[in-house]
Amino acid sequence: MVTAVTRRIRIFDTTLRDGEQAPGFGMTAEAKLEVARQLSKLGVDVIEAGFPAASPGDFEAVRTIAETITGPTIAGLARANEDDIRRCYEAVKGAQKPRIHTFIATSPIHMEYKLRKKPEEVVRAARDAVALARSLGPEVEFSAEDATRSDWNFLVQIFTVAARAGATILNVPDTVGYTTPKEYYDLIRFLIEHVDAPEGVQFSVHCHNDLGLAVANTLAAIEAGATQVECTINGIGERAGNAALEEIVMALRVRRDQWGATTGINTREIYRTSRLLQSVTGIQVQPNKAIVGANAFAHESGIHQDGMLKHRDTYEIMKPEDVGVPESSLVLGKHSGRAAFRARLEHLGYQLTDAEIDSAFRRFKELADRKRTITDHDLMAIVGDEQAHRTVTEVCRLESFQVVAGNERIATASVRLVREGEVVQEAASGDGPISALYHAIDRAARFEGQLLDYRLNAVTEGEDALGEVTVRVRAGDRVASGRGTSTDVIEASARAYMNAMNKILSGAALAVSDDPAPGWQMRAYGD
Ligand code: KIV
Numbered sequence: 212m213v214t215a216v217t218r219r220i221r222i223f224d225t226t227l228r229d230g231e232q233a234p235g236f237g238m239t240a241e242a243k244l245e246v247a248r249q250l251s252k253l254g255v256d257v258i259e260a261g262f263p264a265a266s267p268g269d270f271e272a273v274r275t276i277a278e279t280i281t282g283p284t285i286a287g288l289a290r291a292n293e294d295d296i297r298r299c300y301e302a303v304k305g306a307q308k309p310r311i312h313t314f315i316a317t318s319p320i321h322m323e324y325k326l327r328k329k330p331e332e333v334v335r336a337a338r339d340a341v342a343l344a345r346s347l348g349p350e351v352e353f354s355a356e357d358a359t360r361s362d363w364n365f366l367v368q369i370f371t372v373a374a375r376a377g378a379t380i381l382n383v384p385d386t387v388g389y390t391t392p393k394e395y396y397d398l399i400r401f402l403i404e405h406v407d408a409p410e411g412v413q414f415s416v417h418c419h420n421d422l423g424l425a426v427a428n429t430l431a432a433i434e435a436g437a438t439q440v441e442c443t444i445n446g447i448g449e450r451a452g453n454a455a456l457e458e459i460v461m462a463l464r465v466r467r468d469q470w471g472a473t474t475g476i477n478t479r480e481i482y483r484t485s486r487l488l489q490s491v492t493g494i495q496v497q498p499n500k501a502i503v504g505a506n507a508f509a510h511e512s513g514i515h516q517d518g519m520l521k522h523r524d525t526y527e528i529m530k531p532e533d534v535g536v537p538e539s540s541l542v543l544g545k546h547s548g549r550a551a552f553r554a555r556l557e558h559l560g561y562q563l564t565d566a567e568i569d570s571a572f573r574r575f576k577e578l579a580d581r582k583r584t585i586t587d588h589d590l591m592a593i594v595g596d597e598q599a600h601r602t603v604t605e606v607c608r609l610e611s612f613q614v615v616a617g618n619e620r621i622a623t624a625s626v627r628l629v630r631e632g633e634v635v636q637e638a639a640s641g642d643g644p645i646s647a648l649y650h651a652i653d654r655a656a657r658f659e660g661q662l663l664d665y666r667l668n669a670v671t672e673g674e675d676a677l678g679e680v681t682v683r684v685r686a687g688d689r690v691a692s693g694r695g696t697s698t699d700v701i702e703a704s705a706r707a708y709m710n711a712m713n714k715i716l717s718g719a720a721l722a723v724s725d726d727p728a729p730g731w732q733m734r735a736y737g738d
């Protein structure tokens with residue numbers, strides 16, 4: 212049965228707040244701005260840009276996004292107290308459409324042990340917080356933290372008070388990922404029926420993935436009548452993450468017959484947004500991740516391949532191009548010119564300046580000399596690498612390196628780099644080629660780096676595949692991620708390390724206290 216499309220679901224993206232809060236996903240202010248730009252292109256309705264009272268870095272990042280990004284509403288998170296709300300307003304007030312998102316916990320366990328407040332005190336705090344926020348700005352969202360473990364009648368009471376105090380959006384978070392689709396559906400219906408809210412107040416949902424149910428719960432809530440859903444790119448977020456934006460959006464699109472609902476998302480921007488987030492955080496999604504994983508559209512078994520050749524719809528419920536996955540066949544070669552290169556990037560949705568095209572084209576030519584076939588995946592990797600390096604001041608530039616390694620000898624590396632105009636040469640040894648190289652770079656740059664994480668990923672298949680390295684480096688109280696691509700994995704490793712090091716040396720890296728990755732494991736890199 213096909214239901215008429217009548218409902219427009221608003222997409223509230225919290226990648227830069229709930230997502231960024233998760234261990235290992237800390238982003239610099241520049242990276243956040245770049246992701247916010249892409250979220251706007253993707254067509255989200257709301258960007259939750261951060262938690263301004265959490266740190267000066269968070270405040271600045273939210274303020275910059277609010278003053279720069281046009282299109283979506285820009286929200287900031289605030290606890291239900293005066294200081295947080297005023298700080299949040301200061302950060303978002305420059306936005307075209309600012310929103311203050313305030314929250315307080317409503318479950319018995321949170322009220323008793325975390326807040327040490329009685330239910331009536333919590334209701335008063337919610338009312339005062341919302342009233343203050345509403346006196347500052349026109350749009351206020353109120354969240355009842357841990358709603359799914361709260362008493363339903365208490366939720367009706369606090370949401371009614373919040374709506375009367377001026378909240379325009381009422382959010383029902385499944386903070387600990389505890390609910391189930393049926394239970395959440397019933398809760399949302401109950402609240403829509405019983406909360407006494409003025410006309411136009413929206414119900415919103417926010418699901419965590421502890422039981423792997425975040426997307427299913429979100430879809431159940433949409434069926435129950437919720438009109439705003441909170442989610443993140445690649446499903447990143449606290450613990451097991453938040454509901455994945457791409458999965459919700461594509462479920463609504465592919466199964467329009469089920470929900471009769473639509474979103475404002477330009478689905479062709481999904482893949483690019485996912486890749487950008489992976490590149491700025493240095494954390495890759497697993498290959499079998501729905502919609503954006505490397506295997507999401509790969510058909511390996513003979514029976515499936517045979518079916519696909521006979522008719523794509525036998526095994527494909529959506530097309531890779533619907534979500535912007537690039538073609539993996541040959542697109543450009545050694546003899547392709549600058550115009551063809553530019554046209555292909557435009558086809559992929561990139562709008563680059565002439566200088567950016569020049570520099571990406573140089574990388575393309577170098578790659579074409581080393582690699583037989585250049586695909587869209589390679590082009591996206593080149594542009595991603597250029598983006599990662601362009602936004603960082605190059606305090607040190609690596610001119611050349613040499614690495615010698617083998618199973619019966621100690622790995623050694625020598626490097627020549629330029630630091631603030633001075634050419635320096637150094638050599639070092641290490642447990643493996645990468646460790647020797649990084650020690651030599653440290654020596655030459657007079658840098659004391661600690662490698663926290665190192666990942667190598669092949670962009671395409673084959674022996675001449677482009678390798679993409681992401682690293683996370685700490686020096687003193689600063690931590691930064693870096694990225695590098697090359698057909699030579701040692702060169703990609705060097706580029707990634709230089710990228711992270713330059714962020715730290717130029718002052719663009721996060722302070723350790725601002726980095727939401729306290730549990731990040733130190734990994735040895737004895738390659
Ligand atoms: O999970 C949660 O409860 C939250 C709220 C602050 C909305 O992230």
Ligand code: ZN
Nearest residue numbers: 229384386417
């Ligand atoms: Zn959350």
